[in-house]
Amino acid sequence: MTVTDRPAHRHVHDAPPAPNRWWDRFGSVEVLAVILILLVIFRGPIAAKIAQLPLLQTWTTVFVSVMVQAMPFLVFGVALSAVIAVYVPRSFWAKALPKHPALAVPVASCAGVVLPGCECGSVPIAGSLMRRGVTPAAALAFLLAAPAINPIVLTATAVAFPNNPEMVVGRGVASLVVAMVMGWMWLRLGKLEWIRMPHRPELDDLSKGRAFWASCRHDIIHAGGFLVLGAMAAATINVIVPDAWLQSLADNPVLSVFALAILAVLLSICSEADAFVAASLSQFSLTSRLVFLVVGPMVDLKLISMQTGVFGRRFAFRFAPTTLVVATALAALTGALIFS
Amino acid sequence: MNRQAQGVVLLLLGGALLKATVFSDIYLRYVKESLQPFLIGAGALLVAAGIMAIVNDLRAPSTNDHDHGDDKPHHEPRIGWMLIAPVLGLLLVAPPALGAFAAGQSGSAVLQGSELYAPLPEGDPATISVLDYATRAVFDKGRSMKDAKGGNRKVLISGFLSGGPEGKVLTRMMLSCCAADARPIKVGMSGDAPVGLPDDQWLEVTGVYTTKTAKDPVNGQDIPFIEVIQWKQIAPPRNQYE
Numbered sequence: 001m002t003v004t005d006r007p008a009h010r011h012v013h014d015a016p017p018a019p020n021r022w023w024d025r026f027g028s029v030e031v032l033a034v035i036l037i038l039l040v041i042f043r044g045p046i047a048a049k050i051a052q053l054p055l056l057q058t059w060t061t062v063f064v065s066v067m068v069q070a071m072p073f074l075v076f077g078v079a080l081s082a083v084i085a086v087y088v089p090r091s092f093w094a095k096a097l098p099k100h101p102a103l104a105v106p107v108a109s110c111a112g113v114v115l116p117g118c119e120c121g122s123v124p125i126a127g128s129l130m131r132r133g134v135t136p137a138a139a140l141a142f143l144l145a146a147p148a149i150n151p152i153v154l155t156a157t158a159v160a161f162p163n164n165p166e167m168v169v170g171r172g173v174a175s176l177v178v179a180m181v182m183g184w185m186w187l188r189l190g191k192l193e194w195i196r197m198p199h200r201p202e203l204d205d206l207s208k209g210r211a212f213w214a215s216c217r218h219d220i221i222h223a224g225g226f227l228v229l230g231a232m233a234a235a236t237i238n239v240i241v242p243d244a245w246l247q248s249l250a251d252n253p254v255l256s257v258f259a260l261a262i263l264a265v266l267l268s269i270c271s272e273a274d275a276f277v278a279a280s281l282s283q284f285s286l287t288s289r290l291v292f293l294v295v296g297p298m299v300d301l302k303l304i305s306m307q308t309g310v311f312g313r314r315f316a317f318r319f320a321p322t323t324l325v326v327a328t329a330l331a332a333l334t335g336a337l338i339f340s
Numbered sequence: 341m342n343r344q345a346q347g348v349v350l351l352l353l354g355g356a357l358l359k360a361t362v363f364s365d366i367y368l369r370y371v372k373e374s375l376q377p378f379l380i381g382a383g384a385l386l387v388a389a390g391i392m393a394i395v396n397d398l399r400a401p402s403t404n405d406h407d408h409g410d411d412k413p414h415h416e417p418r419i420g421w422m423l424i425a426p427v428l429g430l431l432l433v434a435p436p437a438l439g440a441f442a443a444g445q446s447g448s449a450v451l452q453g454s455e456l457y458a459p460l461p462e463g464d465p466a467t468i469s470v471l472d473y474a475t476r477a478v479f480d481k482g483r484s485m486k487d488a489k490g491g492n493r494k495v496l497i498s499g500f501l502s503g504g505p506e507g508k509v510l511t512r513m514m515l516s517c518c519a520a521d522a523r524p525i526k527v528g529m530s531g532d533a534p535v536g537l538p539d540d541q542w543l544e545v546t547g548v549y550t551t552k553t554a555k556d557p558v559n560g561q562d563i564p565f566i567e568v569i570q571w572k573q574i575a576p577p578r579n580q581y582e
Contacts, residue, residue, distance in 0.1 A: 027342060027344075027345070028341045028342045028344075028345035029342070029344050029345045029348060031345075032341075032345050032348055032349070032424075035424065036352075039428060039432055040432070043432045043433075046432070046433065047432070047433050050433060050435065054439075054440075054441035055441070057435055057436070057441070058438060058439075058441050058442050060429060060433055060435040061369065061370065061435040061436065061437065061438055061442075061519055062438075062442075062519055062520050063425075063426075063429060064370055064426060064429040064430060064433075064434075064435060065369075065370030065371060065518040065519035065520055066518060066519075066520050067426040067429070068357070068360070068367060068370045068371050068375075068379065068426075068430070068518065069370070069371050069375070069517055069518035069520070071353075071357060071379065071382045071383075071386075072375065072378035072379055072381065072382040074382075075381075075382040075385050075386060076378075076381070076382065076385075079385060156516070160516075162452055210396055210400075213388075213389060213392035213393065213396060214393075214396065216385075216389045216392075217343070217346055217347065217350060217389050217390075217392070217393040218417075220350060220386070220389065220423075221341070221346050221349065221350070221417055221419070221420040221423065222417050222419060222420070224353075224420075224422075224423050225417060225419030225420050225421070225422040225423055226419060226422075228422035228423055228425050228426060229419075229422060231426075232425070234520065235520070238520055239442075239445075247447075247558070247559055247560070267520070269517075269520055269521050270517050270518065270520075270521075272516075272517055273516045273517030273518065273520075273521040274521070275516075276516035276517075276521055276523075277516075277521050277523075279450050280446075280447065280449055280450050280523050280559070282450045282559065282561070283559060283560065309417075309419060
């Protein structure tokens with residue numbers, strides 16, 4: 001948002017001050033109050049309308065549950081990223097990570113093991129890491145690895161595939177390799193100007209407490225707003241794509257890999273739960289289901305949406321498709337090796 | 341959206357989470373029960389962040405003295421308005437748990453068999469979950485549901501009605517994380533099966549194991565059947581998922 005708005009600001013700054021129009025005195029708090037009052041008044045009719053349409057009702061349920069499920073991960077991820085941004089000194093990262101960026105990438109990828117969360121929390125954390133001077137390649141490798149290889153996710157995968165323990169190994173190894181490859185690719189091909197991190201004046205606040213809360217507020221509003229967009233898209237896909245369509249794609253080994261890669265992007269299921277969904281896609285090959293598990297935590301609608309918000313559009317529109325291609329190819333290769 | 345409005349949105353969002361977890365069981369419609377402490381923590385942190393945002397802005401209006409939008413250097417995110425949607429969803433609409441419509445769209449959950457099945461719980465009929473019944477029926481061929489003389493013991497299962505391959509099936513949705521990954525477990529009903537009831541009606545069914553099965557038309561999984569002895573309509577349980 002901020003990125004695209006910047007030129008407009010300058011323009012506005014140069015322009016003479018706008019006359020005091022009546023809506024200028026009408027701030028966002030007032031708008032919010034009016035919206036809420038209207039909604040409380042029309043609550044009955046709205047709820048009744050939704051209840052009449054099973055499709056809309058199911059959509060609402062799925063949307064609300066994606067949001068409820070993601071809130072703890074988002075809020076605690078944001079709090080952690082605020083701690084990184086405000087309390088952890090820059091010198092810490094210089095000591096903790098290897099000097100050479102190419103070495104920092106694998107270290108950062110493996111650091112993902114200690115963060116038991118799903119993907120919603122890792123986006124603001126990666127943003128904070130970059131802000132604190134961590135090389136973008138390492139922060140991005142962390143962003144990709146953390147949701148996929150943490151102990152909770154791997155345990156869930158083991159529970160969901162009791163007869164295929166190699167699925168857990170495949171998922172861990174393939175995800176780690178994809179994260180590192182993406183980190184190194186960023187070192188070779190990435191351009192820093194793609195990442196447009198908005199200026200954050202509140203982080204320069206002298207009071208650390210104030211800076212911490214300002215960072216929390218900003219990140220929840222920003223990442224959370226984009227999470228809402230992503231959750232809406234995911235709920236739409238969840239409701240309008242019946243499983244029966246998918247089954248028709250399952251028989252073709254190549255097509256099934258692409259089908260599940262795309263499905264992982266569209267469904268945007270939390271990485272802690274996707275193994276169970278993959279297990280229920282029982283007519284698909286194990287390789288294509290591994291692709292589903294590797295792609296899902298790295299590229300999905302709500303992640304693309306949140307990355308756009310945190311790193312800017314120019315970055316997200318390059319990074320997400322590249323990750324999708326790399327993750328699909330490497331996961332399919334891993335699957336072909338271990339399931340043959 | 342200026343900082344005060346952002347604070348209000350955070351406050352509302354946190355309040356909505358707390359209302360759905362501490363003051364009611366609404367959260368059980370969307371996520372697993374085990375998430376409750378984390379939801380309460382997140383709700384409390386959101387409320388704190390909202391209060392701090394409002395307090396700090398009132399105390400030190402700093403860069404933007406007012407929210408009259410156009411002339412401030414740091415444009416506050418418009419995307420924040422989107423966060424009203426989950427607040428509305430939780431506070432005003434609070435949609436019900438997934439039911440027959442969702443169950444009809446997704447294929448039956450893939451059940452996991454095991455080597456050994458514990459004996460049925462005490463009681464006649466023995467109250468078990470739909471998942472337990474389906475697993476014992478599909479993988480154990482009902483062996484663990486027999487009494488000492490080799491006859492089938494009576495079991496009691498509860499679920500809601502949804503469309504199935506042969507008439508309506510008794511269904512329970514199973515969650516692993518949230519309703520977005522819910523998959524149905526379906527049990528067909530033979531014998532004195534209920535007729536003329538609408539989808540989503542909750543039932544308590546007493547019956548015995550039968551060898552009959554059918555295929556889920558959506559993903560080809562086996563749907564076990566239960567030979568119904570009696571059934572009665574019930575109100576939805578506190579936690580509608582398994």
